[in-house]
Each structure stands twice: as structure tokens, then as C-alpha cells.
Amino acid sequence: MNRKQLISLIILLFLAVFIILLSFSPPGQEYLVLSGMEYDVRVINGFTDNSSLPLVIWCSSEYSDLGGRALQERDDFSWRLKTDFWGNPNFVCTMKWDQKRKRFDAFKVQRDVRRCGPLRKCSWLVTENGFFFSSDEVNWKKDFSWP
Template sequence: MRNHITHFTMMKILLLLLVTSLNIFESSARSCLITYEVRIQILNEIEDSQPLTIHCWSKDDNLGYHTLKYISYYEWSFCEQAFKGSRFFCDFWWGSKHKFFDAFRSEKHGPSDWQHYWFARKDGIYHSSFNKPAQNGTPIKFYDWE
């Protein structure tokens, strides 16, 4: 009987340690079990007194509106959805100018393309990513302002 209680107590302790370690791991870093983590950063490079206003969202997450002054940024990360795929949209406003675009779309990116940088500039929206770094240190222009 004593061995049974000891074994049962040991199992409870191991289970408690496992749950505690998972909680610590989860709180210290995002854990994408089946897929990979994607990071997106938006940087305002517009030297102007008017700030850049952004609003980004997916069908599951609304990241809200953010106002970025010159050389400030906003970033977020998410776990790519295994079977449904992920897609994030963004609206950028700068004065009377506006641009709506896909900030991330699973069909265009793979696991090696996990870090994305979007740059708002006076002449448009530029992009660089971990997998497709900036050419000669310069991000690639993707969109003009409307």
C-alpha cells in the first residue's frame, strides 16, 4: 500500500511540475506547436508633422488603431494557422492619403518568410522580409498612396 501512495504522490508532483513548466514557457515566449510564428513590424519613416494612423486586423483579431509619429513603430506576432491559413489586412492613413493592403497572406509566404517589415514613406509603402531582405539596404516599394 505504501508503494502505491508513493507512486501516486510522485505522479502528482510530476504532473504539477509539467503544468508549471508549460505555464512558464507559455508566458515567456509564444509557442506555435504545429506551425510557425510570424512577426510584422510597421515603421513610420515620413518626416512630417502629421502622424501615420494604422489599423490592422485579421478575421480573428482586430489590432485596433495606432498613431505613429516619425520613426516610431508598431509590431505584433501571431501563430500561422495550420489548415485555414492566416491573412492580415492594414489600412494606412497619412493626411489625405490612404492605402489598404495585405500585410500578410499565407499563400504568398512560407515558414522561412516569418519576419516582415512595412515602411511608410512619402512616396508609398515599402516592404522587406527576413527571407527577402532589402536590396542594397533599401526596402522594395510595393504600393503607392491613393
Template sequence: MGNLKSVALTLLLSVSILHLPFAKSVWFLNYHIHITNDLPLLNSPPGKPNLFLRCKSKDKDIGDKAMVKGQDYTWDTKINALQTTLFFCNARWEGRKRRIFDAFVANRDDKRCLEYHGSCMWSVREDGIYFSRNNVTWFNEYPW
């Protein structure tokens, strides 16, 4: 009888969760993280990387990326069931500055990135790392 109650409770919880408003958007949506190098060239010659990124989560290393001006670093992720998905990046502006920043935090970005088709857009600039939810209005979330 105990197993039957356990199965019934599990089934009831599963059906209830699927009817929550956030369930479809959070657990089944691919989120697209974009980081663009918008740093000025300054003393760097065109075509030579001036931004170096290393992005990863607890479970997945996206890898190193040497970026030239205007280049985009992109990957996709889903939010895990506990909503603890987190990707962070180490950004290094060649010979100038370095900053670690959170590129995707499930409980921060689930709704704000969902507004623009699941895209989280970042722009690395001279005075910091900017976020946009619509690719029009940008906010400096991580000053150097």
C-alpha cells in the same frame, strides 16, 4: 469496421502531413509583422503622430495605432491549417494620403518572411508602403 478505417486514415494523413517540408515552418512558426513609420515630418512637429494604422484579420483586431516618425507597430501570428491567414491594414498619413494594404498573406509571405527569421518588415514612406525580407533591400509594394 468503418470507424477503424476512418481512424487509420486520419492517423496516416496526420503522420504524412507532419513529414511535409513546409509543415514545421508554416504551422508552428511565429511570424513577426513590423510596420515602421518612415514618413517625413513635413509640417508636423516632432513627437506628434503623422501616421495612423488600423490592422486586423477576420478573427483578430490588432487595434488602432497613432505613430510618430520612427515608431514601430508589431504583432505576431501563426499560419492556420488551411493557409488562409490574412492581416490587412488601413494606413492614413495625416492630411495627405490613405491606403489599405495586406500586411500578411499566408500563401504570399510564408516563405519570403521565413528567410529572415519569420519577420515581415514594412516601411511606410512618402511614396508608398515598402516591404523587405532582409531589412536591407526594400520594394515599394503599395504606392500611395
């Protein structure tokens, strides 16, 4: 066996061991396999009548601050992110409407790598009745209510 074949064999063995180790990762740790994937996150103001009172949103991760916006009816706040090997980034948004305030995970790697679907689209519709999630912006599921 020549040197080039030996190096190729070592690389193949290393990759095989790495894949085997990943297959034994605990449930919820699938993000290790999906690092480097891009996701689109969108938060939509779904209020029916808040023309005089906007929905205020401020989002950030442990590495970046996306800033804040005042969203009128049907306005949205969106961004694209890329996951890494360590399960980052996780984005948290604070929503304020009138006297109500809610902080929520707009994108959490462990929760959303599967939930955002094959298109890797993670959408939130915020209404008077709560926060709804969708991976296709057709089928919405209520995740939680305002406090």
C-alpha cells in the same frame, strides 16, 4: 506481427500518404506544410517629416482586431502571429496620412510564408513614396504606392 507493431505501421503509412498528398498541393499552397509557424510583422513610419501629422494605422485579421495607433516618425506597430493548417491568419491594415488612405495586406499567408525569409520577419516601411517590404530591414523593395 503484434498489435503494437501493427499500430506503428498504420501510423507510418498514414504519415507517408499525408506527406505524399501535400507534395502534390498546387503552387501557392505551401502554407499547409508550414502551419504552426510564428511570424513577426512590423510596420514602420518612414516619413521624413510628419511631426505635425502622424501616420495612422489600424490592423486586423479575420479573428482579431489589433486596434489602431498614430505613429510619429520612426515609430512602429508590430505583432507576432502563428499560422494554422487552413492558411490563417491574414492581416489587413488601413493606413491614413493626411487625405490619403490605403488598405493593404500586411501579412498574407500564401504570399508571405516564403517572402518573410528564414527569420520569418515581415517588415513594412511606409514613406511618402509608398510601401516597401523587407525580410531583414536592410534590403527594401517597393510593393506599391499611395493611391
